[in-house]
């Protein structure tokens with residue numbers, strides 16, 4: 001698959017960007033802070049509904065604006081889908097697919113797949129467990145979008161359960177109705193939690209051999225990577241590895257037992273202490289945990305191996321035509337030695353589309369540049385395709401208007417005209433009609 005068009009409105013440094021993209025390799029080059037990562041972050045957001053750098057919309061919306069719009073047109077084996085996201089500062093995001101009426105955000109998951117490598121990946125190894133949980137959940141959801149429902153059910157039930165525990169915190173006489181309400185949240189949390197844990201465990205089984213294989217390719221060293229699930233629901237002293245053989249029903253029972261075991265502590269602290277939101281992915285390198293033990297170079301290799309492993313898992317999960325994720329390499333080459341650079345550059349041949357960022361051309365390995373590629377020079381708020389004499393940010397924008405001969409584009413624009421109210425369509429017209437609407 002590939003993104004054949006990206007438009008941004010008030011997204012970080014871009015007030016209005018319209019960028020046609022092609023399959024193959026595109027390299028974004030420009031000095032630090034110019035807005036290269038902002039572009040690939042937007043593409044990744046369209047796939048995962050999240051940013052690899054921040055949580056929440058705030059930093060993604062250009063300062064002074066109330067909302068940002070990311071629009072991508074995705075081509076998958078010739079079939080095109082327009083994904084449009086309005087990220088709002090003060091209210092829920094709005095998602096539209098092919099210009100139809102807004103849908104729930106999770107409906108858009110699964111259309112576009114990305115695998116993004118970035119310096120932030122070091123936090124997968126060194127950072128707190130939330131990074132690793134999100135890594136697992138995002139990968140599992142990309143392949144099985146229905147998991148998004150279980151994830152949001154879990155979040156909702158967790159909030160409710162925490163609210164109950166907090167409001168009755170430390171109270172001695174937990175009355176009948178409190179007890180009945182707690183039982184309801186226990187059941188709902190365990191149901192959704194078992195689905196989330198089940199998906200993570202299933203993913204780990206597929207992921208572990210791929211991550212280890214990737215690590216061997218990157219280092220050729222003597223160490224192996226192993227991945228283990230550390231569940232907060234497992235009783236102290238019990239064997240975590242037994243989880244690998246648990247069914248979703250077993251996981252439900254495990255969580256219900258954990259609630260029973262922890263009730264006193266949870267009521268004292270007014271907080272849910274067990275469940276997938278407190279679990280971790282344990283990454284071991286040889287005999288020791290990677291976190292706290294691995295060297296800087298080993299940490300990098302482990303982080304890269306997690307992403308490479310994700311790439312292989314995606315390909316194995318869906319080997320069909322047009323299903324390879326968009327590969328995004330954000331600022332990774334400068335940090336890597338020759339072997340790792342070569343390994344990553346080899347991946348480029350497997351993807352239908354690769355987006356790379358680098359501060360200077362010299363950061364890019366020659367093995368990468370052997371592939372036919374387009375260089376896009378990035379300046380604050382605009383971009384220009386190198387070698388294209390007519391190209392400036394304005395003409396890159398105009399290019400899309402020229403595509404008017406393309407029926408797909410025309411349809412987009414007409415649909416845009418239909419949308420009323422202060423939606424992204426209206427905003428675009430206000431923006432000088434960049435979309436021709």
Ligand SMILES: Nc1ncnc2c1ncn2[C@@H]1O[C@H](COP(=O)(O)OP(=O)(O)OP(=O)(O)O)[C@@H](O)[C@H]1O
Nearest residue numbers: 012013032033034035036037038059060061062063
């Ligand atoms: N919401 C926002 N509104 C306005 N500007 C923003 C916003 N978010 C980030 N920026 C600006 O965007 C710039 C960073 O852009 P980006 O991370 O894409 O840079 P980069 O080209 O990838 O740089 P580097 O080579 O250092 O990685 C910063 O100057 C930052 O101030």
Ligand SMILES: [Mg+2]
Nearest residue numbers: 036037331357
């Ligand atoms: Mg960057």
